[in-house]
Amino acid sequence: MNNLNIEEEITETVGNIYAENAKMSIRSADVFYGDKQAIHNVSLDLAKNQVTALIGPSGCGKSTFLRCLNRMNDTIDICRVTGQLMLDGEDIYAKDLDPVLLRARVGMVFQKPNPFPKSIYDNVAYGARIHGLTNNKAELDEIVETSLQKAGLFNEVKDRLNDPGTGLSGGQQQRLCIARTIAVSPEVILMDEPASALDPIATAIIEELIDELKEKYTIAIVTHSMQQAARVSQHTAYFHLGKLVEMGKTEDIFTRPSHKLTENYITGRFG
């Protein structure tokens, strides 16, 4: 199968990029690193209270795209984003929009668990503290407890909240990072391969967690595992070489992909 021929054919995204109830909608987004274009004309919607999986081979730009959604790419000097990226109809790249506020609304969980070298309690309380969500110790305790409970970690750590977060196992650390993100009560959670550094049991726990979290949050998840995308997501977007090849309902993508590239990828013929 010759992929090169098909790649030339990527002119328009196949499938359905629109969601009935869109939390975020991105139209014609281009991302450049210096002169190099990393994302070409991507448009898609993130459906509210649903999980959207971004899949594709390594280097296809899915992580770059995800990081644009809460302007994490701002920290890279040479990175430039154009197009329309809207959160609830508001342009997130508008000049008067403070990225600090945006990141409080759009939280992020990273590939490698990265708890702060502080206590478990302080890890979760940090976001609430810096945003001044509460000045009350009892309320803060409440926030920490519910966040840890939502992340399914509370029972494991309730007796050692003052121990360092870095002393937990990998899976627990990742759930701590999720709890830390939830504690700020964001509207959208972006997850960049959250389970790639974890063993199957920890992965299963995280996946269950994602399924529960979608009741309250809109979730976008980048993953390399097709099974994971199939298990946790309702919508799937397939990226290839910085372009969005196909998007649609997860069951459609995995059962009857429209584009040849998507089919090749999900059937494991390349990727």
Add this chain to the structure above:
Amino acid sequence: MTNSKPSAKSTKKDETSMPLSTTPSSKLSTTDKVKLSLKNRHKKESRFKRTGFFAVIFGFMLVLVLIGDIGSKALPAFHQHWVKLDINYQNNWLNIDDTSEENLKKANYRTVLKKSIYHMFPTESGKKLSRKDKRQVFKLFSTNAEFTLKDYLISSPEYLNTQTSVWVRLDDDVDSYLKENFAQGEAGLRITKQQAQWLVKLSDENRIESRFNFSFFTASDSREPELAGIKGALTGTLLTMFVTLLLSFPLGVAGALYLEEFAPKNRWTDIIEININNLAAVPSIVFGLLGLAVIINLFGLPRSAPLVGGIVLTLMTLPTIIIASRAAIKAVPPSLREAALGLGASKMQVTFSHVLPQAMPGIITGGIIGVAQALGETAPLLMIGMVAFIVDVPTSIVDSATVLPVQIFLWADSPERAFLAKTSAAILVLLALLLVINVTATMLRTKFEKK
């Protein structure tokens, strides 16, 4: 056609990558070859380990020799010979009528000292001492002796017109002579045979005693070695270091944080970076000249003051602290910054609650290297007048002061033999101060690392 191509390739491969077991030229298996080379590799490793071990031992021995040499030379400075004199506080010698405080202060103790001494050393024939002998016997005692007599009488005025025993210091030449060869009546360096015999007499009467030299730590500099101490220089050093630390640490850390976390990466920051690196290599005396020209002459700050010394040493240590701090800040994992940014922390919050605490151990190490450098610095301080002979202990950062390394330099330059031991003793104190600073820094480091 299909056959010829791969065969050409394979012959080429054989030529270039010979040492594989697949090549027919060698009958040895991979295991045998590895075993052969293993022996060599282990030999190399153990050779390197031995070299490293000897390097460490060599360095350690050098330090031992240094400390041992300085320590043995410094020992005499820590004790001092005192002599018991029979002093007759006669009021006509003192030239006073009563024991009022005013009179006691202005009384003539030199006459009392002289007359009492002459009385203690009668000539064999019972005649009075000759003028020359008088001068020689008087030279046995420290010039400070008359003040010791004064203090003694002021603290206990009831001894007026009575005879009593008072301990006074011996002269530094006598002290050095006694430390080297105990009173045997032989002439020594700057000691005549006559003086030596008098010393034998004093020692036979159990009038000479060796005591711990407290005044080395409680007195300031003096022209008389037996009176000279390091308190002035030590205080000067502490005040100067205080100013240096207070200025260079916050400035250095702030500069490093700005350059690493906030400044845009462009041509200007590159130029600044190059200049900071160059500044670290500027000879320290140049900073002294700058201090003289700008800080003293232009801004009119006082000469010889720890304030000016501190500012000059700050200029010198800033690049060291900035470079070390930047390295420490760079070493903070980016994932930590991303985690905080992803939660919506502002750049300031990321910097101060995550980057700075993580970088703190490295920053402290850099700061200590800088301060240790400044602690031993002499050249720039010479330029701003901290090389003066200062008898008073400085009490503030604008008083005239000198510092330990300069004091060491001054003493090493003095002709009196007794200053040799003082110089070594001052070096020991400087090294001890350095040790204290390093231990404090290590403790701070472990404290921050635990967090």
